[in-house]
Amino acid sequence: MILGIETSCDDTSAAVVCGREVKANIIASQTELHERFGGVVPEIASRRHLELMLPVLEEAFAQAKVTPEELTGIAVTQGPGLVGSLLVGISAAKSLALAYQLPLVGVHHTEGHLFANLLSDPKLEPPFLCLTVSGGHTDLILFQAPGRYQLLGRTRDDAAGEAFDKVARAMDLGYPGGPAIEKMAKRGDREAFPLPRGLSQEETWDFSFSGLKTATIQTLRKTDRIADLAASFQWAVVDVLVERTLSAAEGLKIGQVALSGGVAANSLLRSELARRGEEKGIYVSLPKLDLCTDNAAMIAAAGAWRLEKGERSGWDLNAVPNLPLPTA
Numbered sequence: 001m002i003l004g005i006e007t008s009c010d011d012t013s014a015a016v017v018c019g020r021e022v023k024a025n026i027i028a029s030q031t032e033l034h035e036r037f038g039g040v041v042p043e044i045a046s047r048r049h050l051e052l053m054l055p056v057l058e059e060a061f062a063q064a065k066v067t068p069e070e071l072t073g074i075a076v077t078q079g080p081g082l083v084g085s086l087l088v089g090i091s092a093a094k095s096l097a098l099a100y101q102l103p104l105v106g107v108h109h110t111e112g113h114l115f116a117n118l119l120s121d122p123k124l125e126p127p128f129l130c131l132t133v134s135g136g137h138t139d140l141i142l143f144q145a146p147g148r149y150q151l152l153g154r155t156r157d158d159a160a161g162e163a164f165d166k167v168a169r170a171m172d173l174g175y176p177g178g179p180a181i182e183k184m185a186k187r188g189d190r191e192a193f194p195l196p197r198g199l200s201q202e203e204t205w206d207f208s209f210s211g212l213k214t215a216t217i218q219t220l221r222k223t224d225r226i227a228d229l230a231a232s233f234q235w236a237v238v239d240v241l242v243e244r245t246l247s248a249a250e251g252l253k254i255g256q257v258a259l260s261g262g263v264a265a266n267s268l269l270r271s272e273l274a275r276r277g278e279e280k281g282i283y284v285s286l287p288k289l290d291l292c293t294d295n296a297a298m299i300a301a302a303g304a305w306r307l308e309k310g311e312r313s314g315w316d317l318n319a320v321p322n323l324p325l326p327t328a
């Protein structure tokens, strides 16, 4: 019975996980607080985490119908993320671990996103390929076994979610940009504007979205067909994400593909990956929406495995804003 805590960016989350069962996964979003600034303001985020941490923990215990005495360990996001935000979660985790004499482990945020797939889909077993697409990441990772990850491709500039957010901002659609563009795109024609697919001339599983972002913003200056442009932009992002992910799966002969991160909530990305995956005989696992975005259940799941193999963090556990993904 593991308690997970996640505060790396702007979501305050606490969860109780037992094996592959999520007993509670409470997520307090701060989106409204940051909306008027068009992005996450680190100082505001850490202050809000401080206010929300205890109520969110209490809610997680209440919903899981579990008391702290029944826990067997605590897992907390150590990085990457905003240092002030991470520190709130780490301090809470240390306090509880000390008070209840529980083993504590720090978890890499992306390792959490990978484990979200195992929580979400009981049929999924490694090895599988995971495309993690969020505001900060666009990573194509081979999950060989717990703790054994291989980074196959990543963005060379903007993350996919970041591109959504920046284009939405230029279109005055508000923040966060992904859902706003998705909504606008529903009324548009995705073939209206031909937009570049970054790195399509190269043999690579890397991504690049800054050229697409610039081309979209330049086109925006010359047109008032916002819905068509939003649809064409979304299609260019999705097309390249799906194409490269399935190309890597075929190249490495991996028959299972999974998705994680905030952009995994995009319905075109989900349906295209499922459709083109099926055509190629590749099993596509799509995570439940509350396990796509930042959440503590995924941190508890990754931490449970680390605690089980005897890994422990000491009282000197510290936030590491640029923590590298553990690979073996």
Ligand code: KG4
Pocket (backbone or CB within 6 Å): 009, 133, 134, 135, 136, 137, 160, 161, 162, 164, 165, 176, 177, 178, 179, 182, 261, 262, 263, 264, 265, 266, 267, 292, 293, 294
């Ligand atoms: O994983 P996440 O909640 O936070 C991190 O960045 O770690 O991801 C947030 C990102 C934002 O860039 C947001 O615009 C994007 O995910 N996003 C979407 C959608 N929902 C959220 N992008 C495209 N379509 C969506 N429906």
Ligand code: ZN
Pocket (backbone or CB within 6 Å): 109, 113, 134, 261, 262, 293, 294
């Ligand atoms: Zn994330």
